[in-house]
Amino acid sequence: MRGQNPVRQQQLNADGSLWVQSVFYTLQGEGPFTGQPAVFVRLAGCNLKCFWCDTDFESSQWKPSLNQLLDKIQEEKPPCCKLIVITGGEPFRQNIAPLVASLLQAGLNVQLETNGTLWVELPKHPNLAIVCSPKTPAIHPKVAERSQYFKYVIKHGETTEGDGLPNACTQQDGASARVARPPKGARIFVVPQDSFDDKQNELNRKHCVRLAKQFGYTLTLQTHKLLGIE
DSSP states (O other): OOOOOOOOBBBBOTTTOOOOEEEEEEESSSTTTTEEEEEEEOOOOOOOOOOOOOOSSSOOBBHHHHHHHHHHHHHHHTOOOEEEEEOOOOOOOGGHHHHHHHHTTOOOEEEEEEEEOOOOOOOOOOOOOEEOOSSSSSSOHHHHHHHEEEEEEEOOTTTTTOOBBOOOSSTTTTTBBOOOOOOTOEEEEEOOOOOOOOHHHHHHHHHHHHHHHHHOOOOOEEEEHHHHHH
């Protein structure tokens, strides 16, 4: 969206219906489950507008009921796939609790991708993994408590020397804003920002390599882009 999306407020429908951008079967491209077959549930709308965001999450008008969405997930999911990735946009902008509970009850693994600013109460479950990719100086305390993984988008020249994590604003190009840091013990992933410029992207990749080696972070690439898959 590259910051062109409207800022959407949190909207929690009691019936569990959701505004959905798309549901599709692919491989997880980045983070702790890279390479695993997964059904992606991309929810529409976001409460932030990151100027470098490369994802469309506003063009759909589909607002299925919970049962309709579960049927669509089952339609896309082959028997070998056990991972459901709920992403956006910002998934915590909507009432994802009924969807998450239904997927966990079905014996599936659920990964949530969040910017960390919002929260919906979810069950604690060994098959639920929350990946927080902070985009703001502060995150919701429940997200900090419940997220096992933290993923940071890295651009060369826009990180702090002491920990190698971002110190640039995601909402305004060229502005400074030290994004929220992870709690002690969290596993940290660094992913090179896609700056839509080959020279800058090469600098971003090399910088991520240096940070991973210096601080013990895990480097993750956007494998789906390299492979040309959704």
